Amino acid sequence: MRRLCRVWLCLLFVASLSSAHEMHDHGTPERLGDVSFPISCAPSVQEEFNRGVALLHSFAYASAEQTFRGVARVDPQCGMAHWGVAMTYFHQVWSPSLPLSVFPAGQKEMLEATRLSAKSERERKFIHALGALYQESDGLTSSMRTAAYEQAMAEVARENGRDVESRVFYALALLSNASPTDKTHAKQKQAIDLLEPLSREYPNHPAIAHYLIHACDSQELAERGLPAARAYAQIAPSAPHALHMPSHIFTRLGLWNDSIESNLASRKAAHERGDTLDELHAMDYLVYAYLQTGSDKEVSQVIQDLKAMPNLDMSNFGIAYAATAIPIRYAVERGRWDDASSIALPSGAPPSVVAIAVWARGMGLARTGRVKDAREDADRLRQIEAQLRASGDNYWSTQTGVLASEVMAWSAQASGDTHQASVLLRAAADQEDAIEKQAVTPGPIVPAREQLGDLLLQQKQPEFALKEFQTALAGAPGRRGSLQGIAQASRPNDRAELY
Template sequence: MARAARLGATSDREADFIRAGGVLFQAGQGISIGQRTEAYERAMAQVAGKNPSDTESQVFYALAMLSNVSPTDKTHAKQKQAIAVLEPLFRAHPDHPGLAHYLIHACDSQELAQQGLPAARAYAKIAPSAPHALHMPSHIFTRLGLWDDSIQSNLASKQSAHAHGDAMGELHAMDYLVYAYLQEGKDGQAQLVVEEMKGMRSLDMNEFAIAYAATAMPIRLAVESGRWSDAAKVEALANVSPSIQAIAIWSKGMGLARTDRAGEAREEVARLRRIEKQLRDSGDDYWAVQTAVLADEVSAWSSQASGNADQARLLLQAAADREDSLEKRPVTPGPILPAREQLGDLLLLQGHPEAASDAYGAALIQAPGRRGALLGKARADQGVH
């Protein structure tokens, strides 16, 4: 950005873009990422205001809004502001890849997913050789439970990413692919994807999205298949961030608790609490809350294994409420095992089919078409009637 400023601008519009970019990438002690992105949004609002008929000024302003979305805002106020800018432009420019891309991000929530479906259907056709363009529609497909569409989207993205040497794009598509296969009961296909991932060499575990996918995929397979002994054997990959280590520790703790090894599971809860504190102390509140949810889940199932059913229910209810209060990050198709779905499992196990049915129903509102919740609700409803 300093070089751009030195080179100078050929128009006021270009100068404004350079100034806005300088705000985003400003270096200064004590300036947080949030402060930079908020300043950038204000700068881009000025650019958009001065250039109301310029498509790119409006597009980048909408993207700046999306950079400041709060995961705790379940009204999706910023997303709706961005959509109000992007949708009319997309109707006017239906082959614009940025518009389709950012609309999908803006609509990546349970409330707004249906609104993002036209962009999802269009994006892969706009940029058919770009791995990320092939993958992005599956964010909407996942929200709507359109598993066949998600599978086709991620198979194409995975193949394109591999051809481009894009390991992050390939792993990201593979994680979404495993998730979709499992929802259709295609555990064998999911297993093949996991085995392919294990055979990949020289993966950079310092890249968050790579480390997340490599950690999550085999855990999804074990947990969604109910293979708790396999889940208990999971160990964290080396050199990954604490928030990703927490997922592996959660898997081990859940596996131990679900195989009646409550004492050992509580040791994993203690490890999760230490990571939660580490994340909170570093200012990473989002992943600190997510880790707290994981700890509560393992603690709940440990309580159940120890015969304390009431405490198990209270802990899992609190975990579900906390998880539902936050939006997921784009790095994941969803929690490994949603807390509200787990609450249904627990209530059914404890002999409360009507309450279990309600929990599964609520889980399916958040994540339509999830196999575990659908099967659980069917079992619970049979118990009620």
């Protein structure tokens, strides 16, 4: 009877995890890197739990959730399996990091993890730390929750100083609280100091390379992240996100061919796995790189492929952002102002994504002389800015304010008020430069500083335009618009419009 029971449990385990394995079984061994996260659950689930953590470290959240749920079915007393499921809802470097739509489900998993507890103090600390994120309190903001989680993970890391998982999860917790307005990158540097020594000790651990890339995703630190960028895709080639992530560093350094290669591989892998979010994310970075290399034919093909993708979930921020930004990048970077002015607003998308479409339309209207209509779009952007601010989304509120100022600046230029145009656009550039981009985007559609250079060229001030283009290029190396602007500003007799 006991033997029959063991056979039944084994069959149940295989069945429960078959869907997760199907996503990664393409006739070759799955390669997600080396992860060892010892737990006190049934020995039979240890390997699958390690796999779930490896998937988690490469942000393969759906597959990780399936794996952890399979572990819970095989060992119903495994509290760490429920911790794993709850972790898949917490997207620490994305925005929002913990969507309201999944919060109740995560909270339910944490209650179960706490109820089941764990045999080891280390596991109980992991559960307690994540419980700080999901604690019951209507008065806690998202930033307060992530700060509480970071503090709890700091304790886990201190008490388990030789445990690699304690340290890498703490490093990620630091990144989840890195302020985009902190140009000293204090949290990122703290994470780097944790991760760089680990990279030498655990060269095939996916989290170390991955989180180093995120920590170094700024102009100041990008060079420091290049070794991790070169390594990560080799560590976990079965994860589409691992194939894409190096392009964050390549984009910062203007290594366009490397970025294109990275995102072609990621897009293909994501498409094969039916991972729409990762596929679109790779497509957005791919289009950005193609535009910098003048590969317009390739951009047009990506846009056609995007149009053929059915039933996109535009309520999902990552999907909506990429699907909206891709055609806008092409229209605006190539100065196709009539196309920009007819951009349709995305239905069902978050306000921060709708703002990008409103901006593109307003820019197109302003650049084609339809000032009144452009100013109406600028007013709408101000309304979205206020809406985002009221909801507590200060990052995207600030970004939307920059977009509104840009539309107003070009409207002023079109109406002949050149002084107001330069004042508005310079303020927008200063504001944009003071805040880091988020991981969802390779960068602004067109940096405000680059636009300021173009504006000054149009106002016949090439010497001042040159300085702005040089500053823009220092912040975003290799951008085609800035390089072209420098060339034009260096030829006083050439007053051709940049865009």
